[in-house]
Amino acid sequence: MSQQKTSRPKARLPRGFRDxxxxxxxxxxxxxxxxxxxxxSYGFSPLETPAFEYTDAxxxxxxxxxxxxxxxxxLKDDDEQWLSLRYDLTAPxxxxxxxNFQNLPKPFRxxxxxxxxxxxxxxxxxxxExxxxxxxxxGSASPAADAELLMMTCDALEALGLKRGEYVVKVNSRKLLDGVLESVGLSPDDFARRGIVLRAIDKLDxxxxxxxxxLLGNGRKDESGDFTKGAELQLDQIERVLKFVSVSHFEPDMRTSDWGSNxxxxxxxxxxxxxxxxxxxELKAITGILKxxxxxxxxxxxDPSIIRGLDYYTGPVFEAQLTFPVTNEAGExxxxxxxxxxxxxxxLVARFTGQQVPATGISIGVSRLLTALQSRGLTGDVEPxxxxxxxxxxxxxxxxxxELRAAGLRAESYVGTKKIPDQLKYADKRGAALVVMEGEDERANGKITIKDLKRGxxxxxxxxxxAEWVGARAGQETVDRGKLVEKVREMLARKG
RNA sequence: GCAGCUGUAGCUCAGUUGGUUAGAGCGCCGGAUUGUGGAUCCGGAGGUCGGUGGUUCGACCCCACCCAGCUGUACCA
Structure with a gap:
């Protein structure tokens, strides 16, 4: 037996996963x-692709x-080919x-x-996960496609109950930053340093x-003493780069609602x-449409400080942010x-076909957005x-x-083995609105008992x-058996 | 990857300056209460004290290594 004990698995969730x-x-x-x-409503149609893709895809x-x-x-499939779980929805x-190129309408939405x-x-x-x-x-190179996604994102956030001013969708273009780096004298081919600069800007938050x-200069040491290598830019270069991104970040006075002056x-x-x-x-075309x-x-x-992930973006980049404070699980x-x-x-598509196919997209982080919205009381309704x-x-x-289900109500019958007090505890724990009881007493008299747990x-x-609590029969009513559905409806309505 | 902190019951945690049978609360099971959820009381099950090795008459406690978790940082297509 003690052998079995040591082999007993520990009930635990893999780290980074959640129930x-x-x-x-x-x-x-x-x-x-x-x-x-x-x-x-914008005419986009659903697509589902599998969780696994070939790793080279x-x-x-x-x-x-x-x-x-x-x-x-x-993981390696039994034909020796590598499969990977998708890490985003864009690569699939x-x-x-x-x-499916030849069969799809272009643009494909x-x-x-x-x-x-x-x-x-x-x-x-x-x-x-x-x-x-x-x-x-x-399949569209038009800035109209980018502008549409931006507007649609606003509409979606507002449909979720966010008010104007509680969110902001920020736009930048990778090409702008490349232009800045070029004008500062950093070669576009110096990918390593360009990457460090991009990441440094990404950390402005x-x-x-x-x-x-x-990080733009010699490097940075954090609180734990860990050192991060910098981009080794000269002081005047750092100055120019920061001037570009600081339009929205360090100098609120320069934050402008007038796109033209930017x-x-x-x-x-x-x-x-x-x-x-x-x-x-590009940005002028987009903002023209938006206006x-x-x-x-x-x-x-x-917002010139918006960078996004490094590799595959080729032009405009977007990011939606919430502007109100959010309280996390720890209450902070x-x-x-x-x-x-x-x-x-x-x-991206050219990787497969050799032909460049222009594309643009936006991805909402559902889990993150949910966390933020829950603190504002967005909850799904569940039938009582x-x-x-x-x-x-x-x-x-x-x-x-x-009988209750036939009347369109959500009803379950207790299928455990416990006695009445435990059954009531169970109903309580389930968050049930009502409990229905038909025991010998009721049946003998053609009655049925309905109990409102919240009132109880x-x-x-x-x-x-x-003795008082037990005797009170709190929040319950006994009615004619034939009036079950009617009474249940009445009691449910009373609560709401 | 780097740094710091932490590993004791299903969960949250006490504890021992090294000394026989390791504790609490919650949860779980049973009862007080054969058909009424709360509150209260009684009883019970549940632990190789993260692992391995070492020091010692003796280790949950001290030492070394390892593993895991947390926090920060780096990477993040």
Whole structure:
């Protein structure tokens, strides 16, 4: 026996994964339904792809090694080919488009919602399995496609109950930053240093100006003593880069709701570079559309510090942020990061077909958004539950439950083996609204008893002794058997 | 990956300056109460004190290594 003990498995969740129960599921379902309605109203259609893709389709082999990248969950199929769990919904879309190219309408517009997996170290609010909700337009190079996604994101957030000013969708273009770097004298081919600069700018949210300066220069040491290598820029180069991104970050006075003045400022600064000019042209086209459609800078704002993930974005990049404070599980107020992000990726499909297919998309982080919205009381509604106690044979209580279900109510019959007090405890724990009892007494008199658990709980607060509590029969009524459904409806309505 | 902190019952945690049978609360099971959820009381089950090795007459406690978790940081397509 002691041998068996040592081999007993420990009941534990793999780290970075979560169990989710009724309340959260209902809330997520409501959130997804709301977004879905908005996306469908724009003409996007659903697509589902499997959790697994061939690792090379995801582009996730380690450089020069015949083994998948760390960061994805991978396994070898029995034909020796590597499979990986998808880490986002964009790579599977690119594969789908490449595989079905000739049959798809162009532009191809689809939305997809589902879990994605990342094999990384989890942190507070960061998991290895989470849900994303994506919308993409494939096969259009027009800034109209980008502008539409921005407007649709605003509509979705507002459909979820967010007010103007409680969120902001920020736009930038990768080409702008390339223009800045070019004008500063950093070669576009210096990928390593460019990457460090991008990452440093991406950290503006979390670090102060000094920290970002250090990362752009010689490097930075954090509180734990760990050192991060910097981009080795000269002081005047750092100055120019920070001036560009600081439009919205360090100098609130320069934050402008007038898109035009930003453009003038940037044109002077780096409009003469090829990348800079191209980026400005894109953004002007997008903002022109937004203006006419009356999505002003209170909702969608240019922000040069928006960078997003490094690799596949080729033009405009987007990020939606919440502007109100959010309380986390520990009860602390936290600055909530982005709840959606995306951008233009013109080269992804070309990986498969060799032909460039312009594409743009945005992805809502469902799990994160849910956390934020829950603190504002967005919850899914669940039909009240009625528990029928088992007081004779099971068939009897099943019959009552069936009668209630036939009337469109949500009813379950107790299928355990316990006595009445425990059955009531069970109903209580389930959060049931009502309990129905039909024992020998009732049956003999053609009656049935219905108990309102919430009202009973109220009564118990003023009850001292057990005899009194038991005798009170709190919140319950006994009526003619034939009036079951009628009475149940009445009691449910009374609560609401 | 790097750094710091933490591992004792299903959960949250006490505890021993090294000394026989390791504790509490919650939860669970049974009872007081054969058909009434709260409150209260009684009883019970549940632990190789993260693992391995060492020091010692003796280790849950001290030492070394390992493992896991947490926090920060890096990476994050």
């Amino acid at each position: 989710r129960s009724a309340g959260e599921i209902a809330a997520e379902r409501a959130l997804i339904d709301t977004i879905r309605k908005v996306y469908e 995801l582009g996730k082999f380690l450089p020069d090694v015949d083994r998948p990248n760390e960061g994805v969950f991978s 879309l690119a594969r789908y488009v490449a595989e 689809r939305y997809q919602v589902g879990p994605v997996w990342r094999n990384e170290k989890p942190g507070p609010g960061r998991f290895r 989470f849900t994303q909700f994506d919308a993409d337009t494939v 979390r670090l102060d100006r000094k920290g970002v300066e250090a 453009f003038k400022f940037w044109e002077r600064d780096f409009g003469n570079t090829a990348n800079g000019a191209a980026g400005l042209a 006419v459609c009356e999505y002003d800078a209170a909702r969608i704002r240019l 107020t936290v600055v909530f990061g982005s709840v959606a992000g995306g951008g233009r990726y013109d080269d 539950l009625i528990v029928v106690l088992s007081m004779g044979d099971a068939a009897q209580s099943f019959a009552i439950a069936r 709980a109220e009564v118990s607060k003023s009850v001292e002794s057990r």
